[in-house]
Amino acid sequence: MMPLFFFLIWGSKTKPAVRGAFEYLCKNCGHKTVHAITSVKRYFTFFFIPIFAVSHKLFMNCNACGYTLEFKDEAREKMLEKLDKIDEKKEKNEK
Numbered sequence: 510m511m512p513l514f515f516f517l518i519w520g521s522k523t524k525p526a527v528r529g530a531f532e533y534l535c536k537n538c539g540h541k542t543v544h545a546i547t548s549v550k551r552y553f554t555f556f557f558i559p560i561f562a563v564s565h566k567l568f569m570n571c572n573a574c575g576y577t578l579e580f581k582d583e584a585r586e587k588m589l590e591k592l593d594k595i596d597e598k599k600e601k602n603e604k
């Protein structure tokens with residue numbers, strides 16, 4: 510029974526969240542349209558409580574054709590920086 514017991518306590522959970530939307534030229538359909546930026550974090554959970562993120566993926570989704578592109582390496586870092594700056598501005602405006 511031990512392996513099942515551990516399986517129930519330790520786990521992982523994904524949390525998708527829309528982080529922003531920017532106008533880009535789509536590589537797939539060629540339309541200059543709004544692309545939603547979605548971050549998908551996978552959390553390590555203990556007793557179903559997320560403890561820390563084990564992976565963080567960033568995707569861009571074309572609103573015209575649905576084309577999805579994953580940000581990787583340097584592009585991912587740059588986009589995360591951009592999103593953090595936008596979040597900081599939002600927080601300042603709210604205060």
Ligand SMILES: [Zn+2]
Nearest residue numbers: 535538571574
């Ligand atoms: Zn497109």
